Amino acid sequence: MSLAPPEGKSSTATELRKSTHFSSGHDARDPIIFEIESEEPLNLDITLSSGQTFRWEKEDSDWWRGFIKGNRVFIRQTKTNNPSFRLECKTSPTIEKSTLIEEYFNLNKNYKNIYSFFEKDPILKAATMKYRGLRLLSQEPWEMLISFILSSASNIPRIKGNIQRLCEEFGEQKFDVFGAYHSFPTSKALASASVNDFKKLGFGFRASYVWDTSLKVAEDRGYFSKLATLSYSEARQELCKLPGVGEKVADCVLLFGLDRLESFPVDTWIKKIVERCYFSGKAIPAKKLAEFGREKFGKYAGVAQQYLFEYARGMEIE
DNA sequence: GACCAGGTCATCA
C-alpha cells in the first residue's frame, strides 16, 4: 500500500506496506503487521507514555493496550527506524486498520520539516534529539475535553485512574474477540449522572465541572463539528465558556482533539522550562507564555510544546 | 503526614 502525500504533508511519500494474513480463518488475535518505510521516525513507547493520552497501558509482553476511535487496539513496535519501522496491531477484524493507525499516529504529517524547523532553537534541538519519534496523536475531542478537565491540579497517575473509573462506571460495555471492555462514556451518559456520582469516583472539585460541561455538550448537538469550523481563537473562546475549561484546557482540546498545531498549552512544566530557558528564570504569567509560544513556534507551536513538556519532565526525573 | 499535582474561578488592588 502506497500512500501519496497529501498537499502540505510529507514529501517523503510514507510507504505503508501491510503484510496481512487475511486469508480465510484469520483471527483478530493474530497481529496485522505494518512495515512502514519512512525517514520520519515513530517511537511508540515515548508517544504512548507522553501525557497526551491517558488510556494506554503497556503489558508485560511489550504490547500496548488502548483505544482508537472507540475500538480496543493492541499494538507494539518490533523495529525502530533504520530505515523503516514496524508496527504490529491487533483489533476487531471489521476495522480498516491501516487508516486507523495512520490517522491516529499522524503518519503522514511531515515531521522532517518540523525537526528542521526546531534545529534553529537550541532547547528544541536538544529535546528533539532526546525524544525523537514522539508524535502528536489525533484523539477524540470529547474524550480530550473531559480528560483535561480532570487534569486540573492533578497528576498523570491520578488522571488515568479517574478516567478508568469513569469508563467502567458510565461507559458502554462492549465485547470484541479479546473479551469485554468499556468505551469512553458519551456526554449524554455523563449528563444523566450526578455531581455526587463523580465525587464518589474521586474527582474532588472537578466533579461539578465534569457534570456541567457534559450537560452543555449533550444539549448542543454537533458541538465539536461546529467547533471545527471556527478559527483557532474563536474555538478557544468557545471552549472557555464551558465550566472547568480555561485557556490551558482549551488549548489541550484544540491540540490533541482537533489537530490545531498552533495552540500552545501552558501548564506547570511548560511554565517552568520556558521561563528558565527563554526568560532567564523570570516569572511570566501563563497567558503571556502562551502568546510567546504561539508567536515563536508558529504553526508548530503544539509540537514544540509536547517536546518541551517531555524535556522538562525528563530534567526533573534525572 | 506533609507536599504537590498537565488549572479554574472569584476577588481584590
Add this chain to the structure above:
DNA sequence: TGATGACATGGT
C-alpha cells in the same frame, strides 16, 4: 492586567 487563595483528594 496581574496576584492570591480556595477548591478536594489521591499519589508519592
